[in-house]
Amino acid sequence: MARSAMAGTDAAGATAQTSWSVWELEASVTVTDPGQLAAAEDIVRDVVAAVDLACSRFRADSELMKLQPRMARGVGISPMFRLLLERALDAARMTGGDVDPTLGADLAALGHGPGTSSPGITSVPVLSQPVPPKPSSTQPSMPRPASPQPTEPRVPGWSRVRSTPGP
Structure with a gap:
Protein backbone atom coordinates (compact mmCIF):
# COMPACT_ATOMS: atom_id res chain seq x y z
CA MET A 1 0.00 0.00 0.00
CA ALA A 2 1.35 3.35 -1.00
CA ARG A 3 2.14 5.91 1.63
CA SER A 4 0.66 9.36 1.20
CA ALA A 5 2.71 11.67 3.39
CA MET A 6 2.19 15.37 3.64
CA ALA A 7 4.10 17.86 5.71
CA GLY A 8 2.53 20.90 7.29
CA THR A 9 3.17 23.44 9.94
CA ASP A 10 1.18 24.06 13.08
CA ALA A 11 1.84 25.95 16.30
CA ALA A 12 4.31 23.26 17.40
CA GLY A 13 6.24 23.22 14.09
CA ALA A 14 6.45 20.74 11.23
CA THR A 15 4.22 17.68 11.15
CA ALA A 16 3.88 14.80 8.75
CA GLN A 17 0.94 12.49 8.16
CA THR A 18 0.15 9.35 6.24
CA SER A 19 -3.19 7.64 5.66
CA TRP A 20 -4.36 4.32 4.30
CA SER A 21 -7.45 2.14 4.21
CA VAL A 22 -7.92 -0.62 6.77
CA TRP A 23 -11.09 -2.52 7.70
CA GLU A 24 -13.07 -0.33 5.31
CA LEU A 25 -12.01 2.75 7.31
CA GLU A 26 -9.26 5.30 6.98
CA ALA A 27 -6.30 4.97 9.31
CA SER A 28 -3.81 7.79 9.69
CA VAL A 29 -0.68 8.57 11.62
CA THR A 30 0.52 12.09 12.33
CA VAL A 31 3.94 12.81 13.81
CA THR A 32 5.62 16.00 14.97
CA ASP A 33 9.02 14.78 13.72
CA PRO A 34 8.64 14.15 9.98
CA GLY A 35 11.74 11.98 10.01
CA GLN A 36 9.89 9.47 12.21
CA LEU A 37 6.83 9.08 9.98
CA ALA A 38 7.87 5.82 8.31
CA ALA A 39 8.82 4.20 11.63
CA ALA A 40 5.56 5.32 13.27
CA GLU A 41 3.50 4.03 10.35
CA ASP A 42 5.31 0.67 10.48
CA ILE A 43 4.49 0.34 14.19
CA VAL A 44 0.80 1.09 13.64
CA ARG A 45 0.58 -1.26 10.64
CA ASP A 46 2.25 -4.04 12.69
CA VAL A 47 -0.27 -3.61 15.54
CA VAL A 48 -3.21 -3.57 13.10
CA ALA A 49 -1.86 -6.73 11.42
CA ALA A 50 -1.52 -8.47 14.81
CA VAL A 51 -5.10 -7.51 15.75
CA ASP A 52 -6.35 -8.74 12.37
CA LEU A 53 -4.54 -12.07 12.70
CA ALA A 54 -5.86 -12.55 16.24
CA CYS A 55 -9.52 -11.76 15.84
CA SER A 56 -10.68 -11.03 12.31
CA ARG A 57 -13.91 -12.82 11.46
CA PHE A 58 -13.12 -12.19 7.78
CA ARG A 59 -9.90 -14.26 7.72
CA ALA A 60 -10.03 -18.05 7.81
CA ASP A 61 -6.49 -18.08 9.27
CA SER A 62 -7.26 -15.78 12.21
CA GLU A 63 -7.04 -17.20 15.71
CA LEU A 64 -10.72 -16.39 16.25
CA THR A 102 -20.24 -11.63 20.26
CA LEU A 103 -22.46 -10.21 17.51
CA GLY A 104 -20.39 -11.38 14.53
CA ALA A 105 -23.00 -13.85 13.28
CA ASP A 106 -25.79 -11.31 13.80
CA LEU A 107 -23.88 -8.66 11.83
CA ALA A 108 -23.20 -11.14 9.03
CA ALA A 109 -26.93 -11.97 8.92
CA LEU A 110 -27.62 -8.23 8.53
CA GLY A 111 -25.25 -8.14 5.55
CA HIS A 112 -22.11 -6.68 7.13
CA GLY A 113 -18.98 -8.22 5.79
CA PRO A 114 -15.84 -7.51 3.81
CA GLY A 115 -16.55 -5.41 0.75
CA THR A 116 -20.05 -4.42 1.82
CA SER A 117 -21.11 -0.97 2.75
CA SER A 118 -23.73 -1.10 5.42
CA PRO A 119 -25.19 1.72 7.43
CA GLY A 120 -23.78 2.19 10.91
CA ILE A 121 -25.48 -0.04 13.44
CA THR A 122 -25.30 1.45 16.90
CA SER A 123 -27.49 -0.99 18.79
CA VAL A 124 -29.61 -4.00 18.00
CA PRO A 125 -32.10 -4.56 20.83
CA VAL A 126 -32.55 -8.09 22.13
CA LEU A 127 -36.13 -8.71 23.19
CA SER A 128 -36.93 -11.40 25.70
CA GLN A 129 -40.61 -11.40 24.70
CA PRO A 130 -42.35 -10.57 21.44
CA VAL A 131 -43.78 -7.06 21.26
CA PRO A 132 -47.49 -7.10 20.33
CA PRO A 133 -48.46 -4.79 17.48
CA LYS A 134 -50.28 -1.61 18.37
CA PRO A 135 -53.87 -1.68 17.11
CA SER A 136 -54.63 0.94 14.50
CA SER A 137 -57.44 3.35 15.25
CA THR A 138 -58.82 2.80 11.74
CA GLN A 139 -58.62 -0.98 11.72
CA PRO A 140 -60.16 -3.38 14.21
CA SER A 141 -57.80 -5.62 16.14
CA MET A 142 -57.46 -8.99 14.52
CA PRO A 143 -56.83 -12.01 16.69
CA ARG A 144 -53.28 -13.21 16.22
CA PRO A 145 -51.97 -16.70 16.64
CA ALA A 146 -50.15 -17.16 19.93
CA SER A 147 -46.39 -16.78 19.65
CA PRO A 148 -44.23 -19.20 21.54
CA GLN A 149 -43.12 -17.44 24.68
CA PRO A 150 -39.52 -17.87 25.76
CA THR A 151 -39.16 -19.64 29.07
CA GLU A 152 -36.12 -17.55 30.02
CA PRO A 153 -34.91 -14.16 28.85
CA ARG A 154 -32.07 -14.29 26.34
CA VAL A 155 -28.74 -13.58 28.00
CA PRO A 156 -26.50 -11.38 25.85
CA GLY A 157 -23.51 -13.26 24.45
CA TRP A 158 -20.89 -10.94 25.91
CA SER A 159 -22.11 -11.63 29.45
CA ARG A 160 -21.56 -15.37 28.98
CA VAL A 161 -17.86 -15.05 28.03
CA ARG A 162 -15.51 -16.08 30.83
CA SER A 163 -11.83 -15.31 30.98
CA THR A 164 -9.55 -17.17 33.33
CA PRO A 165 -5.79 -16.71 33.67
CA GLY A 166 -3.74 -19.17 31.66
CA PRO A 167 -0.56 -20.94 32.67
Whole structure:
Protein backbone atom coordinates (compact mmCIF):
# COMPACT_ATOMS: atom_id res chain seq x y z
CA MET A 1 0.00 0.00 0.00
CA ALA A 2 1.35 3.35 -1.00
CA ARG A 3 2.14 5.91 1.63
CA SER A 4 0.66 9.36 1.20
CA ALA A 5 2.71 11.67 3.39
CA MET A 6 2.19 15.37 3.64
CA ALA A 7 4.10 17.86 5.71
CA GLY A 8 2.53 20.90 7.29
CA THR A 9 3.17 23.44 9.94
CA ASP A 10 1.18 24.06 13.08
CA ALA A 11 1.84 25.95 16.30
CA ALA A 12 4.31 23.26 17.40
CA GLY A 13 6.24 23.22 14.09
CA ALA A 14 6.45 20.74 11.23
CA THR A 15 4.22 17.68 11.15
CA ALA A 16 3.88 14.80 8.75
CA GLN A 17 0.94 12.49 8.16
CA THR A 18 0.15 9.35 6.24
CA SER A 19 -3.19 7.64 5.66
CA TRP A 20 -4.36 4.32 4.30
CA SER A 21 -7.45 2.14 4.21
CA VAL A 22 -7.92 -0.62 6.77
CA TRP A 23 -11.09 -2.52 7.70
CA GLU A 24 -13.07 -0.33 5.31
CA LEU A 25 -12.01 2.75 7.31
CA GLU A 26 -9.26 5.30 6.98
CA ALA A 27 -6.30 4.97 9.31
CA SER A 28 -3.81 7.79 9.69
CA VAL A 29 -0.68 8.57 11.62
CA THR A 30 0.52 12.09 12.33
CA VAL A 31 3.94 12.81 13.81
CA THR A 32 5.62 16.00 14.97
CA ASP A 33 9.02 14.78 13.72
CA PRO A 34 8.64 14.15 9.98
CA GLY A 35 11.74 11.98 10.01
CA GLN A 36 9.89 9.47 12.21
CA LEU A 37 6.83 9.08 9.98
CA ALA A 38 7.87 5.82 8.31
CA ALA A 39 8.82 4.20 11.63
CA ALA A 40 5.56 5.32 13.27
CA GLU A 41 3.50 4.03 10.35
CA ASP A 42 5.31 0.67 10.48
CA ILE A 43 4.49 0.34 14.19
CA VAL A 44 0.80 1.09 13.64
CA ARG A 45 0.58 -1.26 10.64
CA ASP A 46 2.25 -4.04 12.69
CA VAL A 47 -0.27 -3.61 15.54
CA VAL A 48 -3.21 -3.57 13.10
CA ALA A 49 -1.86 -6.73 11.42
CA ALA A 50 -1.52 -8.47 14.81
CA VAL A 51 -5.10 -7.51 15.75
CA ASP A 52 -6.35 -8.74 12.37
CA LEU A 53 -4.54 -12.07 12.70
CA ALA A 54 -5.86 -12.55 16.24
CA CYS A 55 -9.52 -11.76 15.84
CA SER A 56 -10.68 -11.03 12.31
CA ARG A 57 -13.91 -12.82 11.46
CA PHE A 58 -13.12 -12.19 7.78
CA ARG A 59 -9.90 -14.26 7.72
CA ALA A 60 -10.03 -18.05 7.81
CA ASP A 61 -6.49 -18.08 9.27
CA SER A 62 -7.26 -15.78 12.21
CA GLU A 63 -7.04 -17.20 15.71
CA LEU A 64 -10.72 -16.39 16.25
CA MET A 65 -11.86 -18.39 13.23
CA LYS A 66 -9.55 -21.32 13.94
CA LEU A 67 -10.75 -21.60 17.56
CA GLN A 68 -14.41 -20.69 17.00
CA PRO A 69 -15.74 -24.27 16.63
CA ARG A 70 -14.29 -25.19 20.06
CA MET A 71 -14.80 -21.94 22.00
CA ALA A 72 -18.00 -23.00 23.77
CA ARG A 73 -16.02 -25.76 25.52
CA GLY A 74 -13.17 -23.39 26.47
CA VAL A 75 -9.91 -22.82 24.65
CA GLY A 76 -6.51 -21.34 25.33
CA ILE A 77 -5.84 -18.05 23.55
CA SER A 78 -2.81 -15.94 22.74
CA PRO A 79 -1.86 -12.91 24.84
CA MET A 80 -2.97 -10.57 22.01
CA PHE A 81 -6.36 -12.25 21.67
CA ARG A 82 -6.79 -12.16 25.46
CA LEU A 83 -5.99 -8.44 25.62
CA LEU A 84 -8.45 -7.66 22.81
CA LEU A 85 -11.16 -9.86 24.34
CA GLU A 86 -10.76 -8.25 27.77
CA ARG A 87 -10.99 -4.74 26.27
CA ALA A 88 -14.06 -5.77 24.22
CA LEU A 89 -15.76 -7.17 27.32
CA ASP A 90 -14.90 -3.95 29.20
CA ALA A 91 -16.63 -1.98 26.42
CA ALA A 92 -19.68 -4.28 26.61
CA ARG A 93 -19.94 -3.76 30.37
CA MET A 94 -19.49 0.01 30.12
CA THR A 95 -22.18 0.33 27.43
CA GLY A 96 -24.66 -2.15 28.89
CA GLY A 97 -24.14 -4.39 25.86
CA ASP A 98 -24.50 -1.75 23.13
CA VAL A 99 -20.94 -2.68 22.13
CA ASP A 100 -20.97 -6.48 21.97
CA PRO A 101 -18.01 -8.57 20.73
CA THR A 102 -20.24 -11.63 20.26
CA LEU A 103 -22.46 -10.21 17.51
CA GLY A 104 -20.39 -11.38 14.53
CA ALA A 105 -23.00 -13.85 13.28
CA ASP A 106 -25.79 -11.31 13.80
CA LEU A 107 -23.88 -8.66 11.83
CA ALA A 108 -23.20 -11.14 9.03
CA ALA A 109 -26.93 -11.97 8.92
CA LEU A 110 -27.62 -8.23 8.53
CA GLY A 111 -25.25 -8.14 5.55
CA HIS A 112 -22.11 -6.68 7.13
CA GLY A 113 -18.98 -8.22 5.79
CA PRO A 114 -15.84 -7.51 3.81
CA GLY A 115 -16.55 -5.41 0.75
CA THR A 116 -20.05 -4.42 1.82
CA SER A 117 -21.11 -0.97 2.75
CA SER A 118 -23.73 -1.10 5.42
CA PRO A 119 -25.19 1.72 7.43
CA GLY A 120 -23.78 2.19 10.91
CA ILE A 121 -25.48 -0.04 13.44
CA THR A 122 -25.30 1.45 16.90
CA SER A 123 -27.49 -0.99 18.79
CA VAL A 124 -29.61 -4.00 18.00
CA PRO A 125 -32.10 -4.56 20.83
CA VAL A 126 -32.55 -8.09 22.13
CA LEU A 127 -36.13 -8.71 23.19
CA SER A 128 -36.93 -11.40 25.70
CA GLN A 129 -40.61 -11.40 24.70
CA PRO A 130 -42.35 -10.57 21.44
CA VAL A 131 -43.78 -7.06 21.26
CA PRO A 132 -47.49 -7.10 20.33
CA PRO A 133 -48.46 -4.79 17.48
CA LYS A 134 -50.28 -1.61 18.37
CA PRO A 135 -53.87 -1.68 17.11
CA SER A 136 -54.63 0.94 14.50
CA SER A 137 -57.44 3.35 15.25
CA THR A 138 -58.82 2.80 11.74
CA GLN A 139 -58.62 -0.98 11.72
CA PRO A 140 -60.16 -3.38 14.21
CA SER A 141 -57.80 -5.62 16.14
CA MET A 142 -57.46 -8.99 14.52
CA PRO A 143 -56.83 -12.01 16.69
CA ARG A 144 -53.28 -13.21 16.22
CA PRO A 145 -51.97 -16.70 16.64
CA ALA A 146 -50.15 -17.16 19.93
CA SER A 147 -46.39 -16.78 19.65
CA PRO A 148 -44.23 -19.20 21.54
CA GLN A 149 -43.12 -17.44 24.68
CA PRO A 150 -39.52 -17.87 25.76
CA THR A 151 -39.16 -19.64 29.07
CA GLU A 152 -36.12 -17.55 30.02
CA PRO A 153 -34.91 -14.16 28.85
CA ARG A 154 -32.07 -14.29 26.34
CA VAL A 155 -28.74 -13.58 28.00
CA PRO A 156 -26.50 -11.38 25.85
CA GLY A 157 -23.51 -13.26 24.45
CA TRP A 158 -20.89 -10.94 25.91
CA SER A 159 -22.11 -11.63 29.45
CA ARG A 160 -21.56 -15.37 28.98
CA VAL A 161 -17.86 -15.05 28.03
CA ARG A 162 -15.51 -16.08 30.83
CA SER A 163 -11.83 -15.31 30.98
CA THR A 164 -9.55 -17.17 33.33
CA PRO A 165 -5.79 -16.71 33.67
CA GLY A 166 -3.74 -19.17 31.66
CA PRO A 167 -0.56 -20.94 32.67
